[in-house]
Amino acid sequence: MSYTRPTFRHPEAHKNQLGYTRTAYEGSISTLCAGCGHDSIVNSIITAFFEMSIEPHRIVKLSGIGCSSKTPAYFLNRSHGFNSVHGRMPSVATGANMANRELIYLGVSGDGDTASIGMGQFTHVVRRNLDMVYIVMNNGCYGLTKGQDSATADKGSKSRKGAPVALESIDLCELALGLGAGFVARGFSGDKKQLVPMLKAAIAHKGLAFVDVVSPCVTFNNAPTSTKSYSWVREHMEITNTFDFIPLRQEITTDYPHGSSIPVTLHDGSMISLYKREDKEIITNRQEAINALEQARSASQVLTGILFLNPDSSDFHDINNTITTPLNRLGEKELCPGNDILQAFNDSLR
C-alpha cells in the first residue's frame, strides 16, 4: 500500500535555486506508526536536499530491510531507489557508486540492519570510504518483528517488554571512528535544527559520511526507562557543537551570537561553522572524538553533533584512480581492446 500525497501546493510556496518547491523532494505517504522518529528524519532529509538545491534525480537512495529501510519510499520520489536485502545495502551502494561516480548516494539503514546482520558490510563500506551518506535510524529495537532488542540497545535499558538489556551495546559512531571514517555525526530525530545542517554537511562531505540518528520507536521502545525514548534522549542529550552549514559560494551572513565559531571547509568549498561549547573540542581530532564519546557514555549522556570530520579524506574512486567519466557511460570504443590485441595474445601463447 503505497499512498501518494496530494500534489496541490500553494502557488506561492517557497522555491529553491532550481525553481523546485519542496514537493519535488517528497515521497509517498509514510506507512510507519504515527509519531515514529523515522518520519522526522525523512522530513529532515527532504529539507536538506531541498535547501541545498540538489536535483532530485541526481540522488540515489538505497536501503536494506526494516522500518528504517522502508523510508526511501517516503522521500525523493524523483530519485531512483533500491530497497535491497537485509544488511546488504552497503554492497549494493558500492556497486552502484562504482558504476556512476557522478550521482549522490544516500544509504538508509537501521540499527538491526547495520549493527547486526549488516555489521560486516557496514565496517567495510566505511573502510573503503565510499562517497555516500550512510544514515542509521537508530531506535534500539527491531520494529517490524515487534520489538526485540537490537545490538545498539544500551545495557540496562528497558523496552516496553520490561526486561533490561543484558548485553553491552554497540556504539556505531565510536566504531565508525575506529574504522577510520572521515565524517561521523550523531543526531536526534527530535532535533531538526541540528539534524538538517548535519545532513547537509554529510552530503557535502567527500567520502563516507556516517550519521547515526537516535530515532525513538513509539510503539516498542519509547518507555521512559528506555535510553532510546523521546523523554530519555531529551533529558540526556549533550550537544557537542551547534553549527550552520554554509553551501559553496554562499556568503557567510549569519551572525554568530557567541562569537566562538570555527570554520571547517569541506572538499567542495562549502563550509561548516561550528559554535563550540568549549573550545578544546576540535572535531578534526579523532582521538578527542573517541574520548568525548566515552566520557558521555560514562555520564549516561547522548552526545550529538558532528563528532569527527576529516575534510581531506580520499574516497574510493580517488584510491582506485577511476576515470572521471562514469563507467556506465563507456561504450565499445573505450572498453573493448579489439581483435588485433586478441590475436597478439594468441601469439603470445604459441
Next chain:
Amino acid sequence: MKKISRINDFVIRFANVNGSGSASANNLFAKVVYRLGVPVSPKNVFPSNIQGLPTWYEVRVNQRGYLGRRGGADFVVAVNGQTMEEDYRMVEPGGYFLYDSTRPLPDSFRRDDLTIIDIPLTRLCNEAFSDNRVRQLMKNIIYIGALAHLLDIGLEPVVEAVQRQFAKKPKLAEPNVTAIEIGFQYAREHHRNSCALSIRPSAVVGDRVLLDGNSATALGALYAGATVAGWYPITPSTSVIEAFERFAGRYRIDPDTGQRRYAVVQAEDELAAIGIAIGGGWNGARSFTATSGPGISLMAEFLGLAYFAEIPVVLIDVQRSGPSTGMPTRTQQSDLLACAYASHGDTRNVLLVPADPNECFTMTADAFDLADRLQTPVIVMSDLDLGMNDHLSAPLSWPDERRYDRGKVLGADELDRLEKKWGRYLDIDRDGICYRTLPGTHPEKGAYVTRGTSHTEYAAYTEESAAYERGMKRLLNKWETARCLVPLPECTIRNDRGDCAVIYYGSTTAAALEALDRLKESDIILNSMRIKAFPFQKEVFEFIDRHDTVFIIEQNRDAQMRILLAGECQLAPGKLKPVINFNGLPITARMITNQIHSALLGTRQAIPASNRAAAPEGLS
C-alpha cells in the same frame, strides 16, 4: 618384458612436492610438446596447501587429439619421497619410472614389468649449483632435460622454450639452460635406449592455443565491456578476477590521464561481492563476480533479489568438489542444481556451460549480452579443471563490428517520447522483458524504487495476490524468451536406431568424445548431445525423446544434470542413466567407457571401481 612403445601417444605423470617450483618446470614440458605441434593436455592435481604436500602433474600426449584424461600413466617422474611407493605402483605394465637415484630405490620396489630410469637429480644439482633455492628449482629442470633425451625431443626445443620464458630476464635463463643440458647429457650417457616412448613433431595442433579457462573467461569479461567487479578470493575462481585485473591494467587505462576504465573491489565476503555486482548492474555498468561452491551458497539470497527485481549480473562459478569446503583444489560439476534454482522461492537462473577455454571466452562475453537482454543473473558454469588447467583450444577472436546488446534501457529522450505512462515492470512487448531506466537519466520521469518485495507493474509495493501472481507468471514468460536466446545443444546423430545415446556437458566433453570413439571400436555406436545452457530448448527434449536410454555423463555424485533433465523434461525415471565420476579428478575416457559397457551388459556396479580409490589411486 614388453616396453610400452608409442609415438605421440602416452601419459606422463610428475609426482612432486607442492611449492618446490615443479609446476613451472612441468608446464615447460607441456609447452614444449605443444610447440612441437603435438596435442597435449596437462592437468595439475594440487593440494590445498602452499608448501609440503604431494602434488601431481599429468600430461597427456595424444596425436589423435584426445584431450581428456585417459586414465593410468605410462611414464612416472617420481621426485616426491612421500608418495614414491604409490607412484611406483601406479605405472602401467611396460611403463617407465624415473626417480632421483641420489638415494637408492628401497628394496620393496621389485616390479619386473617396468623400466627404471635412475638419474641422480640431487647430486647433479648440488655439483652444478651452490645456492640452495636454485638447487631446489633446478632439480625439476634437470629431469625436463632428461626427458628431452628420453622422449627424443632433443635439446633445442627445450632450450628455446626456456629462453622464451625468460626473454625479459636472460640472467634467469642461464641456470635453467645449464640444468637442461646436465639432465640431457646424463640421460644420453646412461639411458641411451631405455625409453621407447617418443615425441615427433607434428602439424596436428594447427593454430590452436594452450590456455587456461580462467584467463579466457577474464578476457571474455574484458571484451564484453565489464567495468565493475566485486569478488572474494576462493580457489579455483580467484584467477578469473586476477587475470581480469591484469588485462584491464594493460588495456583499460585512459591514455590521457592514466586513470582506470574499470573498478574492482576485493570485498569482505561473497555476500558483498555479488551485492557489488548487482549494484553495478542496476546502475548500468556491466558487472560481474566470480566464485566457487561455498560462494554460490552465500550469494543465493542476492541471486533471488536479482531474479525478482530483474537486475542484470554475470556470475562465474568455477566449480570445485563439495559439499561444504569439500576438496577445494579438486574438480567437480556439482553446483548445477544449486545454481539452476539458486535462492529461496520460485527462482531459476540462466546457465551457460563452456567446454573449453574458447567457449569460456565467448560464453562469458555472451553472458553479459544475455544478462542485459534478459535483465537477470546469468551464471557461467566453469570448473577447476577447465578454469585452472591449460587446454588446447581454438584461438580466441573477436569480431570488431560486434556491438554490446545493452537490452531495454530507456534514455531521457525515449522517456520524453513515451505516450503512455511508463511502468518498470510493464510487459509492453509480451516477451516478459520490461523497460528499465538508470538513475540520473531524467529530472522528472523514470524514477522508481527497485525492491525484493512484491511489486506492481509500476514498481509500487504490493501485497495484492493478483499483482504478485501476474509478476511471477511474467517471469516465466521471460524464461521462455531466455529459452530462445541461450545456445542450442550440439547433437551428433551417428545411428538411426534410437536405442541409446549419451549426453554430456562442460569439461566432461573431451573425455566423453574419446569414450564415444572407443565404444565405437567395440561396435557400440551412440548418438550424442552436448548441453550448453539452461533453460533447455525443445532440441534437448526431442533428442532425449527419440532414444530409449540416455546416459548422462557428469562429474558429481548425484547425477545432477539427470535430476535437472528429469524434472524439466518431465521424464519417467529410468530412461536417463547416470555415468559419473566424483573423485575430484577430471573424469577419464576409461571411466566413461567402462560404465557404459557395464550398463549395456547389465552388470553395472553401483559405484564404478575407478571411483572408489582416493588419490593417488584415483589417478589411475
